[in-house]
Amino acid sequence: MxxxxxxxxxxxxxxxxxxxxxxxxxxxxxxxxxxxxxxxxxxxxxxxxxxxxxxxxxxxxxxxxxxxxxxxxxxxxxxxxxxxxxxxxxxxxxxxxxxxxxxxxxxxxxxxxxxxxxxxxxxxxxxxxxxxxxxxxxxxxxxxxxxxxxxxxxxxxxxxxxxxxxxVSLPKEEVGKGAIFLIDSGITGETGPMIQIFFEKLKNEGFRKTLKEEFIRYNNACIEAFLKKDMNPFFRNMKKLSVWAYEHFRPMIPENIFNAWKKGLDSNAYYLKLCGSGGGGYILGFTKDYEKAEKMLDGFQKEVIYRF
Structure with a gap:
């Protein structure tokens, strides 16, 4: 070519x-x-x-x-x-x-x-x-x-x-109820300033501790479970990861996504996380039932990227 x-x-x-x-x-x-x-x-x-x-x-x-x-x-x-x-x-x-x-x-x-x-x-x-x-x-x-x-x-x-x-190989896609999807926040984010915020946060010992002891643990557990297609531990850790990000990555979450993020956690219908550095752009969603999540996220533009 x-x-x-x-x-x-x-x-x-x-x-x-x-x-x-x-x-x-x-x-x-x-x-x-x-x-x-x-x-x-x-x-x-x-x-x-x-x-x-x-x-x-x-x-x-x-x-x-x-x-x-x-x-x-x-x-x-x-x-x-x-x-x-x-x-x-x-x-x-x-x-x-x-x-x-x-x-x-x-x-x-x-x-x-x-x-x-x-x-x-x-x-x-x-x-x-x-x-x-x-x-x-x-x-x-x-x-x-x-x-x-x-x-x-x-x-x-x-x-x-x-x-x-x-x-690495991803588990084979299946036409199931579950999905990984993107939500368009409708605004662009700038990587530089977001990374700057993260490095400022890293100066705080408490933040460093929770990042290493919680965020990284949940993140690695999600990867391991996903690659094994072990969906129960996957969603268990996915929720913990989403809660952690909601509490600690506030500045990186676009404002118009806050309520939708919380709604997912409260209902357990879907869980959201940052896609890249945040501040705008896409947000990633994970759900066991995409039809239900899609209705609850009415008004947002969504794209399914993986089915299971």
Whole structure:
């Protein structure tokens, strides 16, 4: 393919916790995608994208990358002059990896060393994640490299800890009553300020303690139960995770979602959690009975991403 597509990603579990060494489970989401293309730049979207790429190429020119991961920045700059832009329908500020897909597309096209995601070893994944972190930090000030890695690999990835990541298989989808779904908060969120709030909170010893002893425990238990398709312990821990986030991630929860979040906890009809850094964009929902949850969440735009 001349123009490979790079899909969005969804952090099912591990938002913020991964910064403090929790596990994470991240999956590609093919509803949104982006690809590098050439054009005459005769509309605003293409023009803006081309200008953004030019600024980014200056950042890349200054970046010191390991020799195995070096990019052909001269070729990238030449292509920008020829009208290169990133044609994407991935919404920005929605927690689904708009900058991750862009970084993955640039890396795939301009990396001197070509790789096949299917055959990448666990050690190489670790190195790739580190390099992607450097490449994406231009957009957020700091980056784990996780988003571009998922977009590049186009496979579900289990983050075991800060050091180790591996490919993983999700349980087979079934047409059951249960579902994982997205709720559109209707507003965009900015990753930088949200991460700033989180780091401020981390200065508080009580918050650090509850994050490590409760949030990370519930988060890891959810991942383990979900991958085993063990739904009773999954929903038990999912509720604890949702309660914890409702109490401790208040600034990250969009205001118009507060009541719906509480309604889910009070009724046990569904549980909500952040999708990415929060502040806006999507919120993730988990339910044993999607029909019931859908009625209770009337007025919100929803998209089912997984059935069980």
């Amino acid at each position: 001349n123009n490979p597509l790079f899909y969005a990603k969804i952090i099912l579990f591990g938002e913020y916790g991964m910064i403090e060494n929790s596990q994470g489970l991240v999956v590609p989401y093919s509803f949104y995608k982006g690809t590098l293309k050439f054009s005459d730049l005769d509309n605003d979207f293409e023009k803006k994208s081309n200008q953004s790429l030019e600024k980014y190429s200056n950042y890349l020119a200054e970046l010191e990358l390991p020799s195995d991961f070096k990019l052909n920045v001269d070729s990238f700059k030449n292509d920008i002059k020829k009208g290169l832009f990133f044609d994407s329908n991935i919404p920005q500020g929605y927690g689904v990896g708009s900058s991750g897909a862009l970084v993955a597309a640039i890396f795939e096209k301009y990396s001197f060393t070509k790789r096949d995601p299917e055959t990448i070893s666990k050690d190489e994944l670790k190195d790739l994640k580190k390099v992607f972190g450097q490449l994406e930090s231009y957009f957020h000030g700091t980056s784990s490299g996780m988003d571009p890695l998922i977009c590049y690999m186009n496979l579900p990835i289990l983050i075991e800890n800060k050091e180790n990541v591996g490919k």
